[in-house]
Amino acid sequence: MSALLTVENLDVRFGPRRGGAGAAPVHAVRDVSFSVAAGECLALVGESGSGKSTVARALLGLAGAGARTSARTLRVDGRDVTGFGAREWRSVRGRVVGLVAQDALVSLDPLRRIGAEIAEPMRLHGTAERSRIGARVVELLRRVGVPDPEARATQYPHELSGGLRQRALIASALAAGPRLLIADEPTTALDVTVQAQILDLLATAKEDGTGLLLISHDLGVVARIADRTAVLRRGEVVETGPTPALLAAPRHPYSRALVAASVLRSPPRAPKRTGTVLEVDAVSLSYGARTAVREVSFTLRAGETVGLVGESGSGKSTVARLATGLLRPHSGTVRLDGEPWSELPERLRRPRRARIQLIHQDPYSAFDPRFTVSRIIAEGIPRHEDRAARTRELLGLVGLGPEHLHRRPDQLSGGQRQRVAIARALAPSPGVLVCDEPVSALDASVRAQVLDLLDDVQQRLGTALLFVSHDLSVIRRISDRVLVMKDAEVVEEGTAEEVFDAPRHPYTKSLLAAALTAGTDAAPPGVPTRPGTPPAAAARPR
Amino acid sequence: MSVMRRWAVPVVRRLGSGVLVLWGAATVSFLVLHLVPGDVVDTVLGPSTAATPELRERIRADYGLGDPLPVQYLRQLAGLLTGDLGRSYQQGLPVGDVLAGQIGPTVELALAATVLALLIAFVAAVATAGRGRAARAVASGLELLAVSVPSYWLGILAFTFLSYRFRLLPAAGDQGPAALVLPALTLALPIGGVLARVVRQELDEALARPFALTVRARGATERTVLLRHTLRHAALPVATLSGWVVGSLLGGAVLTETVFARPGLGRVLVTAVTSKDIPVVTALVLLSAAAFVVVNLLVDLAYLVIDPRLRTEGAGV
Numbered sequence: 001m002s003a004l005l006t007v008e009n010l011d012v013r014f015g016p017r018r019g020g021a022g023a024a025p026v027h028a029v030r031d032v033s034f035s036v037a038a039g040e041c042l043a044l045v046g047e048s049g050s051g052k053s054t055v056a057r058a059l060l061g062l063a064g065a066g067a068r069t070s071a072r073t074l075r076v077d078g079r080d081v082t083g084f085g086a087r088e089w090r091s092v093r094g095r096v097v098g099l100v101a102q103d104a105l106v107s108l109d110p111l112r113r114i115g116a117e118i119a120e121p122m123r124l125h126g127t128a129e130r131s132r133i134g135a136r137v138v139e140l141l142r143r144v145g146v147p148d149p150e151a152r153a154t155q156y157p158h159e160l161s162g163g164l165r166q167r168a169l170i171a172s173a174l175a176a177g178p179r180l181l182i183a184d185e186p187t188t189a190l191d192v193t194v195q196a197q198i199l200d201l202l203a204t205a206k207e208d209g210t211g212l213l214l215i216s217h218d219l220g221v222v223a224r225i226a227d228r229t230a231v232l233r234r235g236e237v238v239e240t241g242p243t244p245a246l247l248a249a250p251r252h253p254y255s256r257a258l259v260a261a262s263v264l265r266s267p268p269r270a271p272k273r274t275g276t277v278l279e280v281d282a283v284s285l286s287y288g289a290r291t292a293v294r295e296v297s298f299t300l301r302a303g304e305t306v307g308l309v310g311e312s313g314s315g316k317s318t319v320a321r322l323a324t325g326l327l328r329p330h331s332g333t334v335r336l337d338g339e340p341w342s343e344l345p346e347r348l349r350r351p352r353r354a355r356i357q358l359i360h361q362d363p364y365s366a367f368d369p370r371f372t373v374s375r376i377i378a379e380g381i382p383r384h385e386d387r388a389a390r391t392r393e394l395l396g397l398v399g400l401g402p403e404h405l406h407r408r409p410d411q412l413s414g415g416q417r418q419r420v421a422i423a424r425a426l427a428p429s430p431g432v433l434v435c436d437e438p439v440s441a442l443d444a445s446v447r448a449q450v451l452d453l454l455d456d457v458q459q460r461l462g463t464a465l466l467f468v469s470h471d472l473s474v475i476r477r478i479s480d481r482v483l484v485m486k487d488a489e490v491v492e493e494g495t496a497e498e499v500f501d502a503p504r505h506p507y508t509k510s511l512l513a514a515a516l517t518a519g520t521d522a523a524p525p526g527v528p529t530r531p532g533t534p535p536a537a538a539a540r541p542r
Numbered sequence: 543m544s545v546m547r548r549w550a551v552p553v554v555r556r557l558g559s560g561v562l563v564l565w566g567a568a569t570v571s572f573l574v575l576h577l578v579p580g581d582v583v584d585t586v587l588g589p590s591t592a593a594t595p596e597l598r599e600r601i602r603a604d605y606g607l608g609d610p611l612p613v614q615y616l617r618q619l620a621g622l623l624t625g626d627l628g629r630s631y632q633q634g635l636p637v638g639d640v641l642a643g644q645i646g647p648t649v650e651l652a653l654a655a656t657v658l659a660l661l662i663a664f665v666a667a668v669a670t671a672g673r674g675r676a677a678r679a680v681a682s683g684l685e686l687l688a689v690s691v692p693s694y695w696l697g698i699l700a701f702t703f704l705s706y707r708f709r710l711l712p713a714a715g716d717q718g719p720a721a722l723v724l725p726a727l728t729l730a731l732p733i734g735g736v737l738a739r740v741v742r743q744e745l746d747e748a749l750a751r752p753f754a755l756t757v758r759a760r761g762a763t764e765r766t767v768l769l770r771h772t773l774r775h776a777a778l779p780v781a782t783l784s785g786w787v788v789g790s791l792l793g794g795a796v797l798t799e800t801v802f803a804r805p806g807l808g809r810v811l812v813t814a815v816t817s818k819d820i821p822v823v824t825a826l827v828l829l830s831a832a833a834f835v836v837v838n839l840l841v842d843l844a845y846l847v848i849d850p851r852l853r854t855e856g857a858g859v
Binding site for chain 2: 057060062086090091092093094095097098099101102103106107108109110111112120121124125156158159169172173175176
């Protein structure tokens, strides 16, 4: 196979050239070499900040203003692009190399119709006659599996579901018939069943002879589609190899850590304390004609974790908000500590609000950006306590030191921010922590640490957790009992072992099946399952 | 949701709130007239007029001052609904006649200034968005100058040079389009300066958003990215500022019309305020309120045209 893309010794630097004022130059990509052949998929994996997206943009000559790119060889479809000027680069973009950028919602122009977005590459490169463009758009939408393509072409991105939006973005990248497709995190933020469909679509493009450069932090996705994988760490490729071999026997310590972190291990659990802290009894809520939550019931005991899993729009976040008393159910009741909760007026609820605390997916937007860590945490500490001492105690509890006290949210990493959010939630010594997708925005290794932390906190303090997530592997890792939600209803409930190892409801089965085809839940081949667990619990669906 | 319904609902809702605003303005002007200490007749006449007893009696009868207040109030509202704005007793004319010949020149001036301001704003912003630091510094400095310089001074400067010294353009009057150029430019410059800054900031922000990367990755030139994609994003804050623009135009018209000796509502307002011709002032207040209502309605519709995300019922706005 001839190489469609050959990269040798690619370097990308940002910042002042030399001795300039301000920040020191950042060497974002160092000495990176790889190649992609027609019909082949190469995956670039690494954690956030490792330079994956910068590599992708450099391949299009779009590394950004202030970026300095150099390479010994940069060949795209037989052309040496190292000396390319603006006009030559434009003839490559879209026509030879297509880009599926991260997150279709923001990567499509929100003010233009899907059809216009897909037509644009054809107009720019003149690959279709003007009169034929409309038909070509419909044809492309049909090719990427969008139902009712004529109608969809006239809609705007926000009117489509996440999966259809992603398909439309892929269609626009394919529109001018590029030979190489760069897909940057194409399945992140999608539900598992949709993830599987998008991966199938990319696999089809690959079979048609398109070269595919896949950028992902998700090893499950990579295992499913990539022929070869390159592991990127701080801008450097530390290891390249055939995907199955690399995932089964990573040689570099960083690859090993990455593979290990992608498998979430449950530590042995201490027996649970009894005593019900939260009782949700047949709560329902509808918005107009749409039912968001229908007759959902469950109880949460002290020291226990109940996992609430479902796809987006299933109503799981609404249940979390009903439990915290941020929404009032139209029927049914919520009781906290055995006393009425949901039917109380807010004035009576307020003194007891400290008992139930909420952790968001994105602590960055939940924090006041001008507050320091110490102020963020101290705000939640009851007045009569010694705030300074308690703040330090809480920081220690979540594994941060006093050096973090005076930082502001933008001076912390994603994982540190989520630790601060946990400390803030624990400040008033709550009996219940409601966690809404708390690890969804985190890298695998950080995600594992935060889950360990929540476990540890629970063991020490006996806090009950209501844990909401779309991610089956996370739910399995953290939960004692699991509720599966679909279309506003709980369709299955049971212990984590029952639900994951012997699902009864067809929807749960399809969810688990999709997770393993998408690979997000399956351990990469060859990785030993967690040691010391009984065979029944270790048998992951595969 | 049908297209008709999608547009009819917001239009009707906003028309309703517009009527409420106008009603409020009429009510406030009625209350002010009657709550100001002193005889209503004196207030209506203004301080400098020595009125005959017959005229005083006529005012009393016109306003129905013998009737209870609610009756007077309803009569005034009814009058407004039929287009009766009252009578200026200082000029001995119905207010409608006082304003009639003046609305045209002011609307002409305001429209010309709006078009010019938008032109200045978008040309300056598009030419400098996403460019190097030097071009932006120059543009930004010029805009700041345009915003900071008092418009009447700019006007005086303009006609001193362009009209008297070089005799390029007429300095006063309203004969023909040439006479409109200087006043419109004077009025437009500060507004254009502010809008240019807003448009450029929005353009820069849009250029940095992920969708702009997608467009560039399709092989588009920077100009295509700007003109076909981000310009529409930049139109949103301009629509938001329209209320402020109308206010600036009304305020600016007073100065511009005076400096350039143009007929128009601004001059009428100055005269009426100076001589305390209360019926004329009241009518102008109502007229400004109506202008704001109409412009805001148009702006809200413009939002829906520009941003499809706002068209969904219950979302946004």
